[in-house]
Amino acid sequence: MARLAMAMQQEKKHQHVEAPDGGWGWVVVVSLFISSALVFGLLRSLGVFFVEFVRYFGESAQAVSWITSIGVAVQQLLSPLGTAACSAYGSRRVVMIGGFLSALGFILASQATTLTHLYLTMGLISGSGWALVFTPTIASVMQYFNKRRSLAMGLGFTGVGLSSFAFSPLFQFLVQLYGWRGALLILGGLSLNIIVSGALIRPLGPTKVIERTKAKSLSDKYRSFFSHTCEYFELSLLLHRGFLTYSLAVTFINAGYFIPYVHLVAHSRLVGFNEFQAAFVISSTGVTDIVGRVVSGWASDLRHMRSLHLLTIWSALVGLFLLLLPLCSTQGNYVGLQLVSMAYGFCAGALTPLVFSVVPEIVGKERMVGALGLLQLIESFGGLLGAPLSGWLRDLSGSYILSFVVAGGFLIMGSIIITTLPHFCSCTNPPPLSPKDTKNEFTEEERLKQVLSLDSTENIHNTDRIPETLLSQNHITLEEIPLSAKRTDDDADC
Numbered sequence: 001m002a003r004l005a006m007a008m009q010q011e012k013k014h015q016h017v018e019a020p021d022g023g024w025g026w027v028v029v030v031s032l033f034i035s036s037a038l039v040f041g042l043l044r045s046l047g048v049f050f051v052e053f054v055r056y057f058g059e060s061a062q063a064v065s066w067i068t069s070i071g072v073a074v075q076q077l078l079s080p081l082g083t084a085a086c087s088a089y090g091s092r093r094v095v096m097i098g099g100f101l102s103a104l105g106f107i108l109a110s111q112a113t114t115l116t117h118l119y120l121t122m123g124l125i126s127g128s129g130w131a132l133v134f135t136p137t138i139a140s141v142m143q144y145f146n147k148r149r150s151l152a153m154g155l156g157f158t159g160v161g162l163s164s165f166a167f168s169p170l171f172q173f174l175v176q177l178y179g180w181r182g183a184l185l186i187l188g189g190l191s192l193n194i195i196v197s198g199a200l201i202r203p204l205g206p207t208k209v210i211e212r213t214k215a216k217s218l219s220d221k222y223r224s225f226f227s228h229t230c231e232y233f234e235l236s237l238l239l240h241r242g243f244l245t246y247s248l249a250v251t252f253i254n255a256g257y258f259i260p261y262v263h264l265v266a267h268s269r270l271v272g273f274n275e276f277q278a279a280f281v282i283s284s285t286g287v288t289d290i291v292g293r294v295v296s297g298w299a300s301d302l303r304h305m306r307s308l309h310l311l312t313i314w315s316a317l318v319g320l321f322l323l324l325l326p327l328c329s330t331q332g333n334y335v336g337l338q339l340v341s342m343a344y345g346f347c348a349g350a351l352t353p354l355v356f357s358v359v360p361e362i363v364g365k366e367r368m369v370g371a372l373g374l375l376q377l378i379e380s381f382g383g384l385l386g387a388p389l390s391g392w393l394r395d396l397s398g399s400y401i402l403s404f405v406v407a408g409g410f411l412i413m414g415s416i417i418i419t420t421l422p423h424f425c426s427c428t429n430p431p432p433l434s435p436k437d438t439k440n441e442f443t444e445e446e447r448l449k450q451v452l453s454l455d456s457t458e459n460i461h462n463t464d465r466i467p468e469t470l471l472s473q474n475h476i477t478l479e480e481i482p483l484s485a486k487r488t489d490d491d492a493d494c
Helices: 002-015 025-044 047-057 061-077 079-089 091-109 115-144 149-191 193-199 208-214 225-233 235-239 241-257 259-270 275-301 307-328 334-357 359-363 365-397 401-418 435-451
Strands: none
Touching: 025 061, 025 091, 025 115, 025 149, 025 193, 025 275, 047 061, 047 115, 047 149, 047 259, 061 079, 061 115, 061 259, 061 365, 079 091, 079 115, 079 225, 079 365, 091 115, 091 149, 091 193, 115 149, 115 193, 115 334, 115 365, 149 193, 149 275, 149 334, 225 235, 225 365, 235 241, 235 365, 241 307, 241 334, 241 359, 241 365, 241 401, 259 275, 259 307, 259 334, 259 365, 259 401, 275 307, 275 334, 307 334, 307 401, 334 359, 359 365, 365 401
16 A cells, blocks of 8 residues: 555656746747648648649549548548557657658659559558657647647647748659659658657656556556557547547548648649649748748637637638639639638638647647547548549549539538537636546546446455556546545646
């Protein structure tokens, strides 16, 4: 009993780490800037290669669209694996391994002879690397910031807009100078910089593997494989109504969000603009994207409106501008196309940091890391189907007008689903969970364990066999169970 109490006190000491809201956190923001630029900034600019792939392989727009969709879907589908590895071994080494895989995918893609090779290299290998980069870096920034979290996220995500502005004309130039194979090889070398950005990450506390090794002889002997899985992946969130509703909304948003970045260049070429005019449309969108991210983070941290309400507004506006985009580009109206694309870029940039910043408001900060991974997993279905559906509609209708209309509908539907979240109509964030509320979450955990067929003979009143899952989830207080560990909202798992 005395040894167990001492172990719990040591665990509490290691886990109680206040978010500094600055300091080395700004260096981690720089890491997010580099990583986001070389992941999603690069993804946004792959539309330059879209036309080249259609021409070289002689395939349909739908078939070529699967390259980007597979990459986005794999990145999001494997994000829980990235967050689990981050919780176990730390963000730094996970992000560095992800950077190597993302570069390897592009290097191998430069030697592709069929679309299947591109699916496996740019889609599967690079997508797996992005899964180990993006979500762990976001989690690291969110651990360093509390009061200025939205601003830090907005500044870190400006890398996406800046790279969108620079990469699209650059890639067009590289394709004309070296061909698409040489351009992909250069992209692989560029992606190696993610390894450097991963080296900048400094964890705030010890990983779960270190903590568990110290207390292994006390309380970790009888835990099952499924219990470990629940803890690392936060599977109890699959029974959380608010989280599931929010994940469904983000899935619809994700289905339409990437369609302009995949097909806007091809649409511009189709309506009569040359290669560099089409590429400059993406570049101008990237400029307003940068402004939108900073403005959104600054406005959210003012606390005049809930971040959830701002996210709803921005996502609805993105859907509206996607509906207007094909109408304003008809009859060679380049100015109209530019204006609507810039408005779309501003709103799309504004919603991106808020998608992740509102997660702690829904599930609590103690389950934030696992929630980010599961959110990316669920929304991957939208990313997987969005671009191929857009390509299929283009093949069916002969233009991209219907594709952008459907994309706008997805965004508007996502904003409507967000309004069904619990406490959405409240002008302030819901209060922290009270001891009575935590009993409901304990019920979720117990229900999940029953589904996974865990050992039903575990007795939480037996202090020699207190499940570590419960001790690490803030589901039990000192008043309920003696010698259990209390955790605060500032705890971090990664």
